[in-house]
Each structure stands twice: as structure tokens, then as C-alpha cells.
Amino acid sequence: MAEIRIAFRQGGNSGQFTREGWADPEGHGSWTEGPNSHLRFSGLFAGVPYAVAIDLGPYLAPPMLAAQALTVSVNGHLCFEDRLNGPCQIRFTIPAGAIPPGGQAEMVLTCSDAVAPMTLGTGADMRRLGFSVWQVTLEDQPAVAAAPLAVRPAEPVFAPVPLGIVPQALPAVAPPPPAAPAPGPIEFRAAGTCPLCGQATEFIARRATPLPEQWYPNWFRDGLRCAKCDSLPRERALFTVVERLYPNWRDLAIHESSPGDRGASLRFRQECRGYVETQYDPELGFGKTDAAGRYRSENLEAQTFPGQSFDLVITQDVFEHLFEPDKAIREIARTLRPGGAYIMTVPIANEARPSSRRAARTSQGVKMLAEAQYHGNPVSAQGSLVTIDWGFDIVDYLAAHSGLSVSMFYFDDISRGMRAICMEVIVCRKLGMPPSL
Ligand SMILES: [Zn+2]
Numbered sequence: 001m002a003e004i005r006i007a008f009r010q011g012g013n014s015g016q017f018t019r020e021g022w023a024d025p026e027g028h029g030s031w032t033e034g035p036n037s038h039l040r041f042s043g044l045f046a047g048v049p050y051a052v053a054i055d056l057g058p059y060l061a062p063p064m065l066a067a068q069a070l071t072v073s074v075n076g077h078l079c080f081e082d083r084l085n086g087p088c089q090i091r092f093t094i095p096a097g098a099i100p101p102g103g104q105a106e107m108v109l110t111c112s113d114a115v116a117p118m119t120l121g122t123g124a125d126m127r128r129l130g131f132s133v134w135q136v137t138l139e140d141q142p143a144v145a146a147a148p149l150a151v152r153p154a155e156p157v158f159a160p161v162p163l164g165i166v167p168q169a170l171p172a173v174a175p176p177p178p179a180a181p182a183p184g185p186i187e188f189r190a191a192g193t194c195p196l197c198g199q200a201t202e203f204i205a206r207r208a209t210p211l212p213e214q215w216y217p218n219w220f221r222d223g224l225r226c227a228k229c230d231s232l233p234r235e236r237a238l239f240t241v242v243e244r245l246y247p248n249w250r251d252l253a254i255h256e257s258s259p260g261d262r263g264a265s266l267r268f269r270q271e272c273r274g275y276v277e278t279q280y281d282p283e284l285g286f287g288k289t290d291a292a293g294r295y296r297s298e299n300l301e302a303q304t305f306p307g308q309s310f311d312l313v314i315t316q317d318v319f320e321h322l323f324e325p326d327k328a329i330r331e332i333a334r335t336l337r338p339g340g341a342y343i344m345t346v347p348i349a350n351e352a353r354p355s356s357r358r359a360a361r362t363s364q365g366v367k368m369l370a371e372a373q374y375h376g377n378p379v380s381a382q383g384s385l386v387t388i389d390w391g392f393d394i395v396d397y398l399a400a401h402s403g404l405s406v407s408m409f410y411f412d413d414i415s416r417g418m419r420a421i422c423m424e425v426i427v428c429r430k431l432g433m434p435p436s437l
Contacts, residue, residue: 004041004138006244006318017041017136021109023127029134031059032111033127034371039136041105041197050094051139052079055088058428059115059129061122062208068113068130073168074098074105084131109133116373119222122207123218126349126373126386186210188224195240196264197229205416220420233420235263237411238316240418241343241425252311255335257300258318269312276310301327303335311340317375319346319394321384323361326401329428339432340403347422359387394426404428 008014008030014022021037022030034390035307046051059070067085071078072092080092099105110369111130115122188205205216205223224233231239242249253274259265268275278298281290287304289296300315301324313332322328334340349358358370366385374383391409399406411418 002140006039006136008135010135023129029132031127032109032130032131034130035110035112035114035128037109037130039107039109041107041138042103044099044103044105045101045140046099046101048099048140049096049332050093050099051091051141053089053091053135054133055087055089055135056084056100056131056133058084058113058131059117060085060209061115061117061120062312064120064122066115068111071110071112072107072132073110074107075100081316087132093352117218118375121222122224123215124221124349125218125348126347126389127147128371128373132296133374138335148150163286167428182335188216188219190414190417192417193289194226194228194229194231195236195243195416195418196267197226199226201226201228201417203227203414207249217419217421221422224417224420226417229263229310231263231417234417234423234425235316236417237409237425238314238343238345239264239267240411240416241427242312242314242410245341246312249312249396253309253337254312254314255305255310256314256316257298258315260316263313264316283427301331303331306336306400307334308337309335311337313340313342315346316343317345317347319344320349320386320390321375321389323366325388325397329398329402329404332428333430336404336430338430340430342428344426345423345427346390346394346426348424349389349394349422353391355391355393355397356389357387358389398426398428402428407433 001344006012006014006017008025010025010027012025014025014030018030019040021032021034023033024030038409054072060066060068067083069083070080070090072080074094075098077095077098077380079094080090082090085317094105109131114128114130116128130150186207186209190203192201192203193199194201203224204227205220205225207219207223209221221223222232225231226236246252248267248272249272252272253276254272255276256265256277257270257278258280259277269277277295279295280299281297284290284297286297286299286302300318301322313336319325319328336342358368358373360367360369373386375386376383392435395406398404406426406428409427411423413419
């Protein structure tokens with residue numbers, strides 16, 4: 001009798017078995033990523049049944065996602081099928097006939113409910129998470145009685161780890177998730193002054209289930225709202241930078257690409273006479289204004305504006321959706337006046353890792369280089385495809401392709417509602433006269 005034991009934590013041996021569909025090992029194990037996650041075995045005994053146990057737990061975001069479906073097949077034989085609503089050990093048997101004479105086996109975990117926390121609005125993690133797996137064992141013994149569902153509580157599963165954050169701290173400090181739905185909504189409140197609406201206010205975040213405190217910045221990215229104006233941390237951060245660097249913004253010519261009906265965009269629209277709003281609307285025709293006179297259709301990568309048209313160009317979480325960001329930043333630089341600046345937010349999902357491309361435009365159409373991810377889009381129900389996971393090297397990228405002087409601002413000030421991951425503000429300045437001393 002021989003046992004194969006796979007540990008999915010950092011430092012474990014899962015790399016010998018995992019193929020496509022797995023995130024990098026973390027402190028708690030490895031997330032299945034996307035709809036299908038593959039494990040490959042060789043040297044098994046042909047014609048022998050194997051007892052399998054998998055310790056795992058689903059990514060959950062109740063009430064939107066209270067359970068996840070899982071099926072496991074081995075060499076095409078369906079071995080397990082259920083919906084799981086918490087961490088557990090599943091057990092099943094690989095039938096004797098499933099292992100061919102070569103002893104090869106392909107195990108596929110199919111997670112049809114896998115979803116990115118970003119898509120659900122519960123965090124900035126853009127990976128499509130199914131289950132956190134920490135151990136798989138195979139034992140070549142006579143078939144054990146199949147126990148298709150959870151039979152004992154296993155180790156806890158934690159909130160998804162965003163890219164780039166050191167996960168080792170997780171197991172020691174995070175409590176296990178509640179077995180049943182939390183008794184009531186979890187609420188975080190902090191009193192302060194909102195940089196966006198200027199009012200004394202409370203910054204409030206609510207969620208259904210408890211969360212270890214070190215994950216609050218993830219929660220806050222789309223969760224910490226001003227009680228007075230509903231703004232989010234990254235909107236307050238962007239507006240803070242505009243006010244500090246260009247306190248006369250009301251008198252300037254501002255171009256904002258793809259604004260929504262909220263946050264800083266509302267203030268620009270209401271208070272700046274020279275505010276021009278553009279949306280990517282090829283059907284309307286680039287350079288044309290929509291019938292309501294609300295926005296002008298523009299392709300950020302090939303704009304119809306004359307050179308030096310604007311003092312400020314603004315985008316908020318747009319740059320991760322561009323196919324040719326080099327063209328976009330060159331166009332933005334062209335349309336800026338000397339002394340002006342391009343001020344933007346973009347999720348730096350890769351943090352210290354290099355920027356990586358998720359989708360590319362080819363002559364045959366859009367080519368996916370990684371799992372497709374979408375963010376909300378104010379003018380499209382289907383959302384916007386994420387094309388690039390940016391790292392901090394975006395600063396060099398923008399400077400190299402535009403000649404602009406690029407810097408990055410980051411705030412951590414809960415009294416002004418500015419605490420969250422992925423709320424960096426990037427400023428690309430078109431230098432005018434050098435400062436005189
Ligand atoms: Zn406010």
C-alpha cells in the first residue's frame with residue numbers, strides 16, 4: 001500500500017502535481033483559479049482503486065455566494081459532485097478501471113461558480129477563486145466506503161490573499177470562518193472629514209461576515225464609503241491630489257476619460273466650467289458629442305483633440321482596460337499644456353511584480369493570455385475586460401512612453417477615509433518652465 005500526499009501550502013510539494021488552473025501556493029494552501037484545475041499523477045497502479053481525500057474550503061461571499069459547486073473527475077470518470085458551504089474534507093474513490101496500464105491519471109477539479117472578489121465587489125483580488133486546497137491524499141487500497149460530503153471540519157480557509165501581499169501571516173492570526181452565517185452585519189465606522197465633499201462625516205463599511213483585521217484594506221477598497229457623499233477611498237485620494245497640486249482646478253480645462261456618475265467626477269462636472277467628459281463610443285463616432293450633449297466620444301489611444309488642449313487629464317481605473325497604453329499615454333501627453341498633469345488611479349494588482357498582460361488585440365481579435373476578468377463599466381452592462389495587471393513599474397512605463405515626469409502618491413489616513421489597497425494615485429506632469437530659485 002502506498003500513499004501519495006500533496007501539500008499545497010507554500011513550501012509544499014504541490015508543484016510536482018499541479019498543472020493549469022492553480023494560483024501560487026500561499027500560507028493557507030493554493031486557490032483553484034478559474035473553472036478547471038488540473039492535477040497530474042504518474043506511476044499509479046493500474047487496475048487498482050484509490051481512496052482519495054481532499055482538504056479544502058470554498059471561497060465564499062455571502063449572501064451573493066453562500067456555497068460553491070465542485071465536481072472532481074479522474075481520467076474522465078466523475079468521482080465527486082456536490083455543493084460545499086464551508087471548509088471540509090471530501091472523500092471519494094477512483095474506480096479500479098480508471099487507471100490505465102501506464103499508471104497516468106489526470107484529476108480535474110471543476111469549479112463552475114469560481115468568481116473574482118473584484119467581480120463581486122468584495123475586494124480587489126481579480127483572480128477567479130474556487131476552493132482553497134491544502135491537502136490531497138491518494139491511497140491504493142481496497143475501496144473505502146464513499147463518503148461524498150463533508151465528514152469532518154478541516155483547517156480554516158481565509159479571505160483570499162490579494163496578489164503581492166505576504167501571506168505567511170495568515171494562518172497564525174486568522175480565525176476560522178463561521179460555520180453558519182454571521183449573526184448580523186459587521187460594521188466598521190470611523191469619524192473624520194471627507195476630502196471629497198468637505199464635510200464632517202463617518203466612513204462606514206459593512207459586510208455579512210467577520211474578517212481578520214489585516215484584510216480590512218481589501219474590504220475598504222470598494223467598501224469604505226462616506227456617509228455624506230458615498231465616495232470611496234481611491235476617489236478621495238485622487239481628489240486630494242488634484243486639490244493639493246491644482247487648487248485652481250475649477251478654472252482649468254479638464255478632460256476626464258470614462259467618468260462615472262459619482263465621486264470626484266461629480267465635483268469636476270458640477271464645478272469646473274472647462275470640464276470635458278469623454279466615453280469610448282465607436283458607434284457615435286470619435287470626436288462627436290452624444291445627443292444629450294453629455295459626453296464626447298473619444299478613443300483614449302487616438303484622440304481627436306488638438307495638442308495642448310487641457311491643463312488636467314483624469315482617468316479613474318481605466319488604464320487596466322487599455323490594449324495599447326503606450327499610445328494612450330502619448331496621446332494624453334500630446335493634449336496636455338505645459339505645466340499640466342495627467343492624474344489617475346489604476347489598481348496596481350501586481351504590486352512589486354512586473355506588469356503583465358492579460359489580453360492583447362491581434363488581427364484575429366482579442367487574444368486572452370490569462371483568465372478573462374471584467375470590471376464594472378458605467379456605459380456597458382457586460383463590463384470592461386481587464387487587459388493588463390499593472391505593477392509599480394507602471395511609473396517607468398508611463399515616463400518612458402511619454403516623456404512626462406511621473407510620481408506616485410499613497411495615503412493612509414483613516415480620519416480622511418483614505419485606507420485601502422490599490423488606491424495609489426499617479427501624477428504625470430508635463431514640465432513647463434523649470435522652477436527658479
Ligand atoms: Zn464625502
